[in-house]
Amino acid sequence: MxxxxxxxxxxxxxxxxxxxxxxxxxxxxxVRHLNHGSFGAVPVAAQAVQEELREEMERNPVVWFPGLPARMSRVRTDVARFLDVPVGDLALVPNASGGASVVYHNVPFPAGGEIVVTDHGYGAVTMGALRLARRRGGTVRTAHVPLDADEDEAFAAVMSVVGDRTGLVVVDHITSPTARRLPVERIGREARRRGIPLLVDGAHVPGLLENPLRDLECDFWVGNLHKFGCAPRGAAVLVARSALRDGLYPLIDSWGAEDPFPDRFDSQGTLDATGCLAAPAALRFIEDTWxxxxxxxxxxxxxxxxxxxxxxxxxxxxxxxxxxxxxxxxxxxxxxxxxxxxxxxxxxxxxxxxxxxxxxxxxxxxxxxxxxxxxxxxxxxxxxxxxxxxxxxxxxxxxxxxxxxxxxx
Structure with missing residues (x-):
């Protein structure tokens, strides 16, 4: 440049x-709005679609909620196409932190095991890792990645704290506090070679990176549609790409519990899912306009x-x-x-x-x-x-x- x-x-x-x-x-x-990366901003066109959906929901809730899983399934198809991932790998969740919580509550983490995180991690996701470790009598090890670390240095820093007791690795695709990428592709290949589950926090990624999962090997990946995708809040994805996905269940038990992954995530009681349902309208607005x-x-x-x-x-x-x-x-x-x-x-x-x-x-x-x-x-x-x-x-x-x-x- x-x-x-x-x-x-x-x-x-x-x-x-x-x-x-x-x-x-x-x-x-x-107001000068210079912080799209935190909470996003929803186009008027997508707001209008969400408002129409809310009005439909309130006109007849008894019809709306039984029909909601079918609507959510169609949205999953649209979002999977946008991210270029198989629709069977993708579940809809309220936000990236919620997707990480699903992983923490379902991953088969060994008693006394270790979770590896980095010092660039998003606070809420790191807190979830700490809670999982406490529940299982384990520990969290934090890899220090220098701010200016290149790909080789960042990879080495993360893998230096991965050991025989590591039961889960959690790394950011794009870091929130430091606005940098981490070499998740290399970390993913090495974690897969060692048989260690990997959770990638891609909260900022949808819309910002093209085909973000194309060369990425990981067990779990979470991303927000409400950030650079400009969807309404309450729209995010959990992508699961290994056999461990069959053990993933929503944090809310509901009538879809016996359905396979990811269908079981389409039914979570009386949550207002209009944010997810309006997400494709936001993505299309950006695509059709520019x-x-x-x-x-x-x-x-x-x-x-x-x-x-x-x-x-x-x-x-x-x-x-x-x-x-x-x-x-x-x-x-x-x-x-x-x-x-x-x-x-x-x-x-x-x-x-x-x-x-x-x-x-x-x-x-x-x-x-x-x-x-x-x-x-x-x-x-x-x-x-x-x-x-x-x-x-x-x-x-x-x-x-x-x-x-x-x-x-």
């Missing part, structure tokens, strides 16, 4: 009728520009103009280091997120890794260069002042 590429903003995307892409969403126009390849290109080019503009603004304050090296970068997620004293812990990062939203009118993600704070920039089709220019011009100087206040304490 040349300097010219980094400093040239991509042309904003437009809707089919020529309006700005952002008008396809209902996001507050008085096409997913064009969207991924736009997110990457805008990510390049955003990282450059915001990084240069912070460099003007700190004198450190080095970009953050994450080893295996991600197109639509970027890290920019914050000045000293800001977001040095996860709780401080969350508090900074809330303060920036409250006082500066910007929805942004702040993370912490190894005691260093970062702003994690996300891009999607409704974002434009002006969003990140605003952050650089209006927010970075304020964050510099807050840093000085923090370091004086």
């Amino acid at each position: 040349t300097e010219t590429d980094l400093t040239t903003a991509p042309r904003p995307l437009l809707l089919a009728d020529g309006r700005p892409a952002a008008e396809g969403w209902s996001l507050d126009p008085d 096409g997913w390849p064009a969207v991924r290109t736009y997110m990457r080019e805008l990510g390049d520009y955003a990282e450059h503009v915001v990084g240069a603004a912070f460099a003007g304050l700190t004198g450190d103009d080095r970009p953050v090296d994450v080893g295996m970068p991600v197109d639509a997620l970027r890290l920019v280091r914050l000045p000293d004293g800001l977001a040095t812990t996860r709780l401080e990062a969350d508090a900074l997120r809330d303060r920036v939203a409250r006082e500066l009118g910007v929805a942004a993600a702040f993370t912490s890794f190894d005691g260093v704070g970062y702003v994690r920039l996300s891009t999607h089709v409704y974002n434009t260069a002006a969003d990140y220019e605003y952050f650089a011009e209006r927010c970075v100087p304020v964050l510099g002042d807050w840093s000085l206040d923090a370091t004086r304490v």
